[in-house]
Amino acid sequence: MQAIDTSPGFDPVEERIAAPRLLALGFQHVLVMYAGAIAVPLIVGRALQLSPQDVAFLISADLFVCGIVTIIQSFGATQWFGIRLPVMMGVTFAAVGPMVAIASSNPGQEGARMMFGAIMAAGLISIFFAPLVSRLLRFFPSVVTGTVILVIGVSLMPVGINWIFGLPVGPTAPQLVDPAAQAWLEAARTAGDVPESVKLMPTVPNPEYASLSRILIGITVLAAILLIARYARGFVANIAVLLGIIIGGLLAAAMGMMHFEGIAEAAWFAPIKPLHFGMPIFDPVMILTMLLVMFVTMIESTGMFLALSDICGRRMTPKALSAGLRVDGLGTAIGGLFNTFPYTSFSQNVGLVGVTGVRSRFVCVAGGAIMIVLGLIPKMGALVESLPTTVLGGAGLVMFGMVAATGIRILSTVDFKGNKHNLFIVAVSLGLGMVPMIAPDFNQWLPHSLHTLIHSGILLAAVAAVLLNWFFNGAPHASDEEIAAAAHAAEAH
Numbered sequence: 251m252q253a254i255d256t257s258p259g260f261d262p263v264e265e266r267i268a269a270p271r272l273l274a275l276g277f278q279h280v281l282v283m284y285a286g287a288i289a290v291p292l293i294v295g296r297a298l299q300l301s302p303q304d305v306a307f308l309i310s311a312d313l314f315v316c317g318i319v320t321i322i323q324s325f326g327a328t329q330w331f332g333i334r335l336p337v338m339m340g341v342t343f344a345a346v347g348p349m350v351a352i353a354s355s356n357p358g359q360e361g362a363r364m365m366f367g368a369i370m371a372a373g374l375i376s377i378f379f380a381p382l383v384s385r386l387l388r389f390f391p392s393v394v395t396g397t398v399i400l401v402i403g404v405s406l407m408p409v410g411i412n413w414i415f416g417l418p419v420g421p422t423a424p425q426l427v428d429p430a431a432q433a434w435l436e437a438a439r440t441a442g443d444v445p446e447s448v449k450l451m452p453t454v455p456n457p458e459y460a461s462l463s464r465i466l467i468g469i470t471v472l473a474a475i476l477l478i479a480r481y482a483r484g485f486v487a488n489i490a491v492l493l494g495i496i497i498g499g500l501l502a503a504a505m506g507m508m509h510f511e512g513i514a515e516a517a518w519f520a521p522i523k524p525l526h527f528g529m530p531i532f533d534p535v536m537i538l539t540m541l542l543v544m545f546v547t548m549i550e551s552t553g554m555f556l557a558l559s560d561i562c563g564r565r566m567t568p569k570a571l572s573a574g575l576r577v578d579g580l581g582t583a584i585g586g587l588f589n590t591f592p593y594t595s596f597s598q599n600v601g602l603v604g605v606t607g608v609r610s611r612f613v614c615v616a617g618g619a620i621m622i623v624l625g626l627i628p629k630m631g632a633l634v635e636s637l638p639t640t641v642l643g644g645a646g647l648v649m650f651g652m653v654a655a656t657g658i659r660i661l662s663t664v665d666f667k668g669n670k671h672n673l674f675i676v677a678v679s680l681g682l683g684m685v686p687m688i689a690p691d692f693n694q695w696l697p698h699s700l701h702t703l704i705h706s707g708i709l710l711a712a713v714a715a716v717l718l719n720w721f722f723n724g725a726p727h728a729s730d731e732e733i734a735a736a737a738h739a740a741e742a743h
Contacts (some may be wrong), residue, residue: 257588261698262609263335263562275608278615280624281489283340283596287316287621289649290341290591293409294641297353302512306631307526311519313588314522314625316340319581319593323574324611331575334612335558336603339581342550342594343653344398345369345543347405347708349591351686352536359527362589366596370586372540376548377577381572383548389724390549391598393672394715396660401683401711403654408687410646414468416459422639424459425452454642463505464640471498491645498641506712507638516632522625526589540592540711544582546712547594548575554595561592562609671722683711 267275291312319339326332352365416422427450430611438444458464475494479487486493502508555574559566581593603609624630667671685692686707719725 263611265608265612267608267610267612272613272616272618275613276618276620277583279614279617280620281492282293283316283338284492285491286343286491286596286649287312287340289406289642289646290346291301291341292634293346294349294353294365294417296589296639297350297357297373298365299353299357300362302632302635304526306512306516306628306635308589308632310520310625310628311522311526311588311634312585312625313630314342315429315581315585315588315590317618317621317623317625318390319577319615322580322613323577323595324614324618326573329569329573333555333558333570333577334611335555335562335564335574336609336611336654337554337558337574337595338614338617339577339593340596341585341591342543342547343406343649344402344546344550344594344708345540345592346409346697347402348539348543350409352539358407362527363529363532364531364536366527366586366589367532368536368540368586369590369592370530370583371532371537372544373579373582373584373586375537375541376544376680377576378579378581380548380575381568383545383552387504389716390546391719391723393664393675393723394513394712395546395675396657396664396678397683397701397706397715398518398657398712399660400654400657401586401680402708403650403652403657403700404680404685405683405707406650406653407647410643410650413646414464415640415645416456416464421456422458423452423456426454426456428454457618458588460657463507464638467498467505467507467640468644468647469637470501471495472647473640475645475648491648492647495637495641495645498635498644502638502641505574507640508636510636512636513629513632516628518629519626522588522630524587524589530586542709542712543592547592548578551575551578551594558595558603561603578640606698638649667742669723675718675722678718679711679715682714685710 288309291308292305295308301309316339322348323332323337323339324334326334349365352368355361356364370477411419416424418424429608430451431453435444435450439446439448471494474497475490478490478493482490499508551574555571556566578592578594582591585591585593661676664672664676684707694698
C-alpha cells in the first residue's frame with residue numbers, strides 16, 4: 251500500500267502521477283474489471299444469436315464505451331457530468347436478465363435494434379431524473395434491493411450452467427434429430443407426401459452435450475478461480491476470475507477446442523461506428539423495462555459513490571452525487587448509440603483504490619484511455635469471442651453466484667424477526683421472479699406486446715417487492731445505512 255501524503259492542503263484525489271506509473275496503475279484497474287466487462291456482450295450477443303463477427307464487435311464496442319464513460323465520470327465534463335473520483339465504469343449485470351429476455355423474444359439484428367433503442371432512450375430519460383433518485387430511495391430499502399439482486403443472480407445461473415454443459419439449442423443441444431429419420435422426411439417431402447410444416451423432434455443423445463472435455467474445462471476454470479481467491483493476495487486475488495478464464499482458454503487451446511480463424515481475419519485497428527445494426531427501434535414496453543434497470547443501477551451507484559467518497563476523504567454533496575448519477579444515464583445513452591449496454595461503477599475497482607491507497611482520479615482516466623485503445627483493436631474482441639462457452643461457464647458460476655450471494659448479504663441486514671411482513675415481501679417477490687425461468691410459456695395467451703415486459707423475472711420481482719414493501723411497510727425515508735447497503739449490489743459486477 252502506498253504511503254499517502256497527509257500534509258495540509260493535499261488532496262489525494264487531485265494527485266498528479268508520473269506517466270509511466272500512471273499507465274501501470276491504470277492498466278491494473280483495467281485488469282480488475284476486464285472479466286466483468288467482456289461477460290455481458292458475450293451473454294447478450296449469443297442470446298441474440300448474432301454471428302461471431304457481430305459478437306466480437308459487441309465486445310470491442312463495450313470496451314470502447316467503457317473507456318469513454320470512465321473518462322467522463324473520473325475527469326468530469328462540465329459541472330453537470332462526472333463525480334470526479336477514481337471510478338471505473340462498466341456494464342451492470344442488473345440489465346442482463348431483461349436484455350436476455352428481449353433477445354430471446356426478438357433474436358437477430360431486429361432484436362438488437364429494439365434492445366439498443368430501449369437502452370438509448372432509457373439512458374437519455376435517466377439523465378433528467380438522476381437528481382430525483384435520492385427522493386425515491388425510500389421505495390427501495392434493503393428488503394427490496396436485496397430481493398432484486400438475489401433474483402438477478404438466480405436468473406443468471408442457468409446461463410453459466412448451460413455454458414458449461416451445452417446450450418439448449420444448436421450443435422451442443424442435449425439431443426439431435428436422428429439422421430436416418432431426417433433423410434426419410436426429406437425424401438417424403440420431395441415426393442409431396444409430407445407438408446413443409448412437419449418437423450422432427452430431436453431424439454438422439456448429442457455426444458457434444460456435457461462431454462467430459464467440456465466438464466473438465468469448466469471444473470478447471472472454477473477450481474483455478476477458487477484457488478487463486480483462497481491463496482493469492484492483493485491485486486492477484488482481485489483478478490482471480492480473469493486469471494481463471496485465461497487458464498481455461500489455454501487448456502481449451504491445448505485440447506483443440508479453440509478456433510483462431512476469426513482472430514486471424516480480424517483487423518488490428520477499426521473505428522467503432524455507431525448504429526452498427528441500423529436505426530434503433532423504440533418500443534415503449536422495452537424502454538419501461540430498461541428504465542427500471544436504470545433506477546436500480548442508480549441506487550447501486552449511490553452506494554458506491556458514498557463508499558468511495560469515504561475512502562477518498564471527500565464529502566459527498568447532492569450536486570456531486572447528481573453529477574455522478576447523470577453519467578450513468580449519459581453512459582447508457584452513449585452505449586445504446588454504439589450498440590452496448592447500461593453502465594455503472596465497478597466495485598472491484600473501488601476495492602482496489604482501498605487496497606493500493608492510490609486515490610488519484612487520473613489513474614482511472616488513464617484506465618479509461620487504455621479501454622478505448624483496446625476497443626479499437628478488433629483482434630481483442632475476436633480473441634474473447636473465440637473462447638469456448640464452457641470456459642466462460644466456469645467463470646459465470648462464480649460471477650452470477652456472487653450476484654445472488656450479494657443479494658443474500660443485503661437481505662441479512664433486514665429485520666425479519668421484528669417485522670414478519672418482510673418475509674412475505676421476499677417470499678412472494680422471489681416466487682414471481684422464478685416464474686419465467688420455471689414456466690417460460692406462461693404468457694402465451696397474453697398480448698404479445700406484454701411478453702417482453704413480463705418475461706423478465708427481474709422486473710416481476712422488482713415491481714412485486716416495491717409494491718409489497720409499500721403495502722406492508724409504507725415508504726419511510728431511507729436511512730444512510732440503507733443507502734450504503736446498495737453499494738454491495740455492485741460488488742458482483
